[in-house]
Amino acid sequence: MSLLTPEPGLVFWMSLSFGIVAFILMKYGFPIILQMVNKRKDFIDNSLLAAQQAHEELAKVKENSEAILAQTRLEQTKMLESAAQTRDRIVEEAKELARTEADKIVAAAQKRIETEKENAMRAIRSEIALLSVSVAEKILREKLGTEEEQSKMINRLMDEVIISKS
Amino acid sequence: MKRLLFIWIWVSMLFLMAFPLSAASGTASDTASDELNVKEMILEHLADTYEWKIVGWKNGHVTVPLPVILCSKTSGWHVFMSSKLHNDDNSHNGFYVAHEGKYKGKIVEKDVSGSEIRPFDLSLTKNAASLIFSSVLLIIIIMSVARSLKRNPMEAKKGFIGLMEMFIMSINDDIIKPAVGKDHMRYAPFLLTLFFFIFLNNVLGLIPLFPGGANVTGNIASTFVLAVATMLVINLTGTKEYYKEIFWPDVPKWLKAPIPLMPAIELIGVFTKPFALMIRLFANITGGHSTVMGLTAIVFVTASMGTTINASMSALSVVFTVFIMFVELLVAYIQAYVFTMLSAVFIGMARVESHHKEKELIETKHITVNK
Numbered sequence: 001m002s003l004l005t006p007e008p009g010l011v012f013w014m015s016l017s018f019g020i021v022a023f024i025l026m027k028y029g030f031p032i033i034l035q036m037v038n039k040r041k042d043f044i045d046n047s048l049l050a051a052q053q054a055h056e057e058l059a060k061v062k063e064n065s066e067a068i069l070a071q072t073r074l075e076q077t078k079m080l081e082s083a084a085q086t087r088d089r090i091v092e093e094a095k096e097l098a099r100t101e102a103d104k105i106v107a108a109a110q111k112r113i114e115t116e117k118e119n120a121m122r123a124i125r126s127e128i129a130l131l132s133v134s135v136a137e138k139i140l141r142e143k144l145g146t147e148e149e150q151s152k153m154i155n156r157l158m159d160e161v162i163i164s165k166s
Numbered sequence: 167m168k169r170l171l172f173i174w175i176w177v178s179m180l181f182l183m184a185f186p187l188s189a190a191s192g193t194a195s196d197t198a199s200d201e202l203n204v205k206e207m208i209l210e211h212l213a214d215t216y217e218w219k220i221v222g223w224k225n226g227h228v229t230v231p232l233p234v235i236l237c238s239k240t241s242g243w244h245v246f247m248s249s250k251l252h253n254d255d256n257s258h259n260g261f262y263v264a265h266e267g268k269y270k271g272k273i274v275e276k277d278v279s280g281s282e283i284r285p286f287d288l289s290l291t292k293n294a295a296s297l298i299f300s301s302v303l304l305i306i307i308i309m310s311v312a313r314s315l316k317r318n319p320m321e322a323k324k325g326f327i328g329l330m331e332m333f334i335m336s337i338n339d340d341i342i343k344p345a346v347g348k349d350h351m352r353y354a355p356f357l358l359t360l361f362f363f364i365f366l367n368n369v370l371g372l373i374p375l376f377p378g379g380a381n382v383t384g385n386i387a388s389t390f391v392l393a394v395a396t397m398l399v400i401n402l403t404g405t406k407e408y409y410k411e412i413f414w415p416d417v418p419k420w421l422k423a424p425i426p427l428m429p430a431i432e433l434i435g436v437f438t439k440p441f442a443l444m445i446r447l448f449a450n451i452t453g454g455h456s457t458v459m460g461l462t463a464i465v466f467v468t469a470s471m472g473t474t475i476n477a478s479m480s481a482l483s484v485v486f487t488v489f490i491m492f493v494e495l496l497v498a499y500i501q502a503y504v505f506t507m508l509s510a511v512f513i514g515m516a517r518v519e520s521h522h523k524e525k526e527l528i529e530t531k532h533i534t535v536n537k
Contacts, residue, residue: 003212003386003452009235009287010214010387013294017301018391022359029308030355033334036315043320 169326204463208456212381213271214291216248216263220376230376232295236261237286238275248289261285296370296380297388304366337361337506345510346517353513356399360392361506368451368498372491383501384451386444393444396509401436404516411518412436439512443505450501454494461487 144150218230231249238244241259250258251273264274264282273289274282290298311330314323323331342357343350367388370378382388412432414422421428464483468476 003209006387006390007214007287007385009289010291010293010385011391012288013290013297014388014391017294017297018363018395021301021304021363022356022395024305025308025359025362026355029305029312030334030358032312032316033308033331034338034351034354036312036319037331037335040319 204460204467207463208459210271211459212384212452212455214293214385215271216251216273216289216291218292218295218376218380230295232292233290234261234273235288235290236273237288239283239285240275240277244285293380293382293385293388296377296382297367299377300363300367300370300382303370304362307366308362334358334362337503341503341507342510345507346514349517350510353399353403353510357506357510357513360396360509361502364392364447364505365498365502368502369495371451371455372494372498381451381455383447384455386448389444389448392447392505393440396443396512397437397440400439400509400512400516403513405518407518407520408516439508443508447501447505450497454490454497457490458487458494461490 144153216234217232220228220230222228229249231247234244234246234248234251236244238261244259244261246258251261251263256262260275261273262275264270264272267282269282269284272284273287274284277283307330311327311334314327315331322328337358338350338354341361342354346353346357364383367382371381371383373379412435413429415428415432417428461483464486465476465480468479471479
């Protein structure tokens with residue numbers, strides 16, 4: 001029966017030790033442990049969440065960059081195409097311009113040649129006319145050197161005029 | 167682990183230095199009987215003693231003397247070491263350990279009429295010394311975990327600290343959280359203290375070497391204090407609804423009106439809950455210690471029955487003792503677990519919210535659904 005009756009001395013020591021242990025551990029021990037473990041748990045949860053978010057963002061960035069790259073490529077081809085077109089157009093235009101210019105030059109040259117020719121012809125003609133007059137003069141002077149000759153001539157000419165008048 | 171061992175050795179040394187060993191040669195009473203009384207031996211182990219016997223042999227023993235603190239009604243306070251009780255007439259200032267009668271094993275004195283009376287006894291007995299040792303050890307262990315966690319909370323702990331952290335969190339998450347309910351953070355430190363206090367003392371009681379081996383949690387005084395602490399926590403933080411359910415429960419009026427039948431039953435329940443906790447822990451640990459002692463005693467009981475029987479029974483005894491020691495290791499955990507879990511459940515029950523509110527809530531839900 002003595003086993004079942006609490007000894008007052010031991011109750012005192014038990015209350016004292018348990019009280020001190022409970023006071024220290026409830027104030028400085030377990031709350032800190034629980035707090036720190038919860039803090040770490042939160043930290044790990046947040047880190048996982050952040051990592052997942054970062055992963056998602058990275059994927060998004062990758063997607064974006066790929067889209068940008070594809071677009072750039074498209075633009076590049078477009079630009080190249082338009083550049084080629086522009087080049088062709090410029091060359092074409094230059095050619096056209098050169099042709100018209102050449103035509104113009106050629107036309108002007110032809111005109112000039114024409115006028116030169118005309119001038120030359122005119123000069124030649126007047127030269128020839130003068131020459132032929134002088135030649136004719138000389139011939140006439142030679143042919144009509146005598147009186148007789150002169151009168152024959154006049155007669156013939158007279159005949160001719162009468163014939164043409166009749 | 168090394169550090170733990172170091173702490174162990176250090177504290178043991180401290181104890182040994184504080185209370186110098188008395189390697190006394192055998193006194194008259196030690197050699198009185200060669201015959202072994204198993205029942206006496208077990209009861210002596212289960213009971214508290216004034217000194218801490220580490221090892222004894224035929225003609226002597228190694229004992230750590232402990233301080234005896236007494237308050238006599240006639241002569242006031244006395245403080246002396248228990249080794250002083252082992253002089254020629256086995257008494258000191260008129261105090262001596264009673265060998266028989268009502269106060270067997272306790273320090274008594276004689277009053278004027280010559281009858282034995284007990285002075286008020288605050289002696290630091292074997293159980294009290296073991297209690298102080300385990301308390302210091304528990305504080306060192308838990309504070310080292312707390313300090314390590316506080317210094318570097320984001321690091322995953324290794325070794326003993328990691329083990330303790332896992333142990334603490336398993337008790338917190340598996341017992342306290344589900345049992346207490348929504349304000350478990352408020353009660354977790356108390357319940358964890360309760361668990362580790364009981365568990366450490368249970369395990370220390372299983373270690374037969376000094377400074378283990380005392381029967382702390384198998385002593386009714388220890389479990390009484392633990393149960394009272396739990397009862398105080400339950401009833402001092404109980405909600406209004408908890409007290410309403412005790413004194414004016416939701417039962418037909420005639421069960422509570424002229425004769426308060428239900429309130430009486432509920433009120434008894436308030437005290438039986440911690441009482442059951444007290445007896446359960448005490449009985450389990452006492453039973454375990456008795457079983458181990460009894461099985462060990464087989465070796466000595468069969469000593470006179472011849473070599474063959476003695477040898478075979480000794481082997482059997484060792485096998486059984488090892489088996490029971492494993493079972494007791496399990497019991498050490500289970501009893502701490504059960505004490506903590508039931509305390510948590512009782513606290514959870516004392517934190518009950520009004521049922522009427524819940525009912526109204528359900529009814530309004532029904533109405534909205536029907537509409």
